[in-house]
Ligand SMILES: [Zn+2]
């Protein structure tokens with residue numbers, strides 16, 4: 024059972040890129056889609072109306088944080104996170120496991136689940152696959168994620184294999200525990216570290232479970248890019264064409280452009296909003312650290328070609344003046360950064376529809392690397408889908 | 415710039431239109447009213463887009479010098495003034511020397527300079543430095559430089575000095591209108607000092623009134639600065655001393671009962687730091703300001719604070735001392751919350767899925783619940799301050815609308831009763 028449908032609008036004739044309409048219970052989402060992360064039921068000082076104006080269609084909430092505060096009971100009473108935060112479009116929640124393992128030193132993984140100590144009550148708690156699904160049911164997102172056994176992408180040895188097989192067993196437990204399959208879509212998460220064999224086994228096993236969508240997990244932890252893209256493309260080769268594919272934790276522009284070429288549909292990353300807090304604005308060529316002195320008398324907008332409200336009303340100099348001092352600065356830069364991500368995805372979709380995605384990729388990379396000094400992984404990954412950056 | 419009084423009633427309080435404001439002289443504000451408090455030209459927590467979604471935003475923007483003083487070289491390079499620099503080129507700007515939203519450390523002013531506290535620390539403003547800053551800010555109205563550092567226990571010698579220095583600064587500012595081309599069109603507001611000394615207050619008022627100022631600022635009349643009894647009698651005496659045909663500004667007074675009292679004494683213009691301060695302490699303004707009206711076009715809805723107890727129980731003789739009317743504040747801190755606010759971080763709002771103020775038409779109340787804001791405050795999320803600022807501004811601006819209406823309709827007494835009513 025599934026609470027989504029995927030209509031493929033266009034497929035690139037050269038690369039594996041595709042653009043689709045992903046119909047979810049609360050919103051039809053245009054893919055490839057970038058999902059901003061609203062950890063605690065809110066996005067860095069932006070109102071839900073602002074998010075709608077930025078054309079955000081699907082946002083992410085963190086189960087670990089929401090499960091602690093305001094808590095699943097309250098969210099259930101509120102009628103779910105949608106109602107609680109007054110967000111009418113689609114939501115995705117993670118399983119909570121990854122946050123626990125990365126945020127809590129005392130987290131311990133056993134076959135039963137993730138054992139951890141509540142940072143609020145100091146009580147020992149256990150997040151099982153069943154519990155994760157239950158909390159996510161209370162939160163009520165359109166897409167929920169299985170609890171997986173995450174190991175850091177730099178880990179090697181038998182632990183990687185153990186985690187991979189455990190993730191498959193936990194997927195089965197999540198599927199069995201899911202009570203609302205007609206309202207919520209449970210996504211499987213492919214693990215297996217940077218090992219081709221393990222990734223392949225995992226992907227194939229999960230495809231057998233026929234979940235509504237699939238995520239590629241355990242990457243973007245600082246691993247070599249050479250391995251990263253290979254794991255992604257290996258996964259999309261195995262995954263069924265008619266299901267959405269989600270690459271977790273990816274959000275840098277170059278990575279997004281590449282992963283779209285490798286056939287990924289969905290992405291999430293805290294980066295655009297987190298970096299705004301430190302005064303960093305995203306532009307095609309990278310980031311402007313607006314709190315640096317060089318922008319103090321720079322009376323241009325962040326990006327002359329951006330039509331976000333921040334770029335229309337404010338200069339780099341003004342943002343330099345208030346960055347780190349007035350809380351509104353974070354909001355203003357977040358608006359621009361989200362607009363940047365949304366515009367990038369819109370342009371990618373349009374290029375795929377027009378079947379000129381390879382040209383789009385080359386243009387984009389030329390802007391980012393004007394000297395043509397492309398990193399090896401970039402050349403290789405794109406060459407694997409028939410795009411030669413040097414031609 | 416024009417200030418037209420048009421009272422129809424004999425009752426106390428002035429209704430007026432403050433007009434021909436701004437670069438193009440095409441802006442006007444109705445008084446009693448308030449300025450828009452900003453920091454660096456931006457309303458606290460709010461982008462211009464969010465601000466423009468609020469009903470009744472004041473047309474005159476207040477920019478406290480401490481929030482912008484460190485950018486004077488940037489503004490000089492920019493060359494188009496602080497309104498354009500902050501992204502609202504068409505707004506009318508009124509600068510003030512100190513930040514009414516923060517308390518100013520005492521004991522740093524001297525004969526030649528006034529100290530202000532910017533993000534990077536103390537800045538000494540001499541008259542020349544102050545005027546240089548005004549040249550690059552290009553405000554429409556500026557509060558003249560003043561030495562208002564006379565806390566309640568100041569000696570009479572110190573108070574005298576503050577009056578003298580402030581008058582000297584005022585003369586310097588008025589002279590600059592002649593000598594500095596860039597300041598020619600800037601309207602200067604005279605600042606009345608004198609602390610709690612009646613004769614000094616009257617001297618300050620009289621001397622200021624002799625000079626060609628555009629209006630009067632009654633400095634140092636906020637709550638902490640003066641004893642409650644003398645405060646109102648001195649304010650009354652000062653207001654009697656200055657001519658009627660110019661606007662009177664009363665900074666840092668915003669509590670609704672005090673606003674009404676000051677309005678009745680003849681004050682015209684307030685600032686909007688009260689809603690800002692309430693936001694900063696995680697509170698929403700909930701006092702009722704609307705009279706049930708038989709008029710069908712009365713858009714202002716009736717607001718009822720959700721407290722079970724009556725405000726009257728905890729009001730002092732003067733109606734409106736600081737207290738905790740919820741009694742149970744589970745978070746333990748009474749803070750400096752006034753009876754006109756609701757502390758939304760309180761445990762009892764965790765499961766309260768009602769609007770902050772039922773019937774309020776602001777973005778916050780139409781779209782969100784007390785439970786959500788409670789969560790945002792507890793999770794230390796920025797959106798808490800955003801939503802509270804939207805509601806509090808809306809509430810405060812609507813309150814002024816109802817003050818003007820009450821003056822027009824002769825229903826001030828009923829409004830006074832209304833704001834102190836809780837059910
Ligand atoms: Zn922009």
Ligand SMILES: [Zn+2]
Pocket residue numbers: 770771774775776777778779780804805806808
């Ligand atoms: Zn409201």
